[in-house]
Amino acid sequence: EAGVTQFPSHSVIEKGQTVTLRCDPISGHDNLYWYRRVMGKEIKFLLHFVKESKQDESGMPNNRFLAERTGGTYSTLKVQPAELEDSGVYFCASSPTGSYNEQFFGPGTRLTVL
Amino acid sequence: DAKTTQPPSMDCAEGRAANLPCNHSTISGNEYVYWYRQIHSQGPQYIIHGLKNNETNEMASLIITEDRKSSTLILPHATLRDTAVYYCIVRGLNSGYSTLTFGKGTMLLVSP
Numbered sequence: 421e422a423g424v425t426q427f428p429s430h431s432v433i434e435k436g437q438t439v440t441l442r443c444d445p446i447s448g449h450d451n452l453y454w455y456r457r458v459m460g461k462e463i464k465f466l467l468h469f470v471k472e473s474k475q476d477e478s479g480m481p482n483n484r485f486l487a488e489r490t491g492g493t494y495s496t497l498k499v500q501p502a503e504l505e506d507s508g509v510y511f512c513a514s515s516p517t518g519s520y521n522e523q524f525f526g527p528g529t530r531l532t533v534l
Numbered sequence: 535d536a537k538t539t540q541p542p543s544m545d546c547a548e549g550r551a552a553n554l555p556c557n558h559s560t561i562s563g564n565e566y567v568y569w570y571r572q573i574h575s576q577g578p579q580y581i582i583h584g585l586k587n588n589e590t591n592e593m594a595s596l597i598i599t600e601d602r603k604s605s606t607l608i609l610p611h612a613t614l615r616d617t618a619v620y621y622c623i624v625r626g627l628n629s630g631y632s633t634l635t636f637g638k639g640t641m642l643l644v645s646p
Contacts (some may be wrong), residue, residue, distance in 0.1 A: 424577070437622065453633070453634075455634075455636075462636050462637060462638060463572075463634075463636035464636070465633040465634065468633065476633065478643065479633070511577050511578070513577070513578075522568075522580035522583070523580065523634060524577045524580070525577030525579065526577050527575075527576055527577050528576075528577050
């Protein structure tokens with residue numbers, strides 16, 4: 421069974437540019453989560469999709485971040501315009517239906533904003 | 535969610551048991567204890583979780599005290615590949631059962 425995949429693995433952009441990160445969850449998983457770790461900080465929750473609906477987006481830092489999950493399959497996280505403080509590692513996770521199921525994480529996308 | 539406290543780092547000799555403690559004194563009755571780990575440059579990996587009974591799987595054992603205020607993750611025979619940051623996470627109703635709140639974790643270094 422394929423795990424959670426994320427693309428790209430690394431992205432280097434300049435301040436003010438736009439970047440789109442992609443996450444492909446494990447097939448059949450309705451729940452999809454985005455987390456990130458910025459430099460020196462702990463891993464923080466960003467948002468949670470159930471199928472194509474945003475269940476919880478309380479962790480989104482500001483309106484420069486836009487997450488979508490059209491069709492309830494893969495998800496994208498767009499940062500526009502990127503700022504220096506957005507640098508970090510962005511993780512995606514998925515889980516099947518059920519409150520306490522484990523979340524399976526992808527390898528992450530390392531974003532560097534120069 | 536209840537806050538957890540873990541030692542920042544621990545050492546363990548290869549082949550020995552690694553016992554990682556976690557305090558969660560404010561845990562409520564409907565909150566579970568989860569353990570994840572993050573090996574360098576990889577995404578977090580689920581290890582085990584429990585409510586009040588001790589649990590065991592192919593990776594580890596989880597011992598939860600009777601008052602549920604603390605727990606210990608046991609890796610019975612640590613290998614070099616177990617070197618990672620280990621996170622103890624309490625998860626329950628207040629988070630909508632969905633989000634994981636990561637703290638600083640414990641950096642476990644397994645040495646030859």
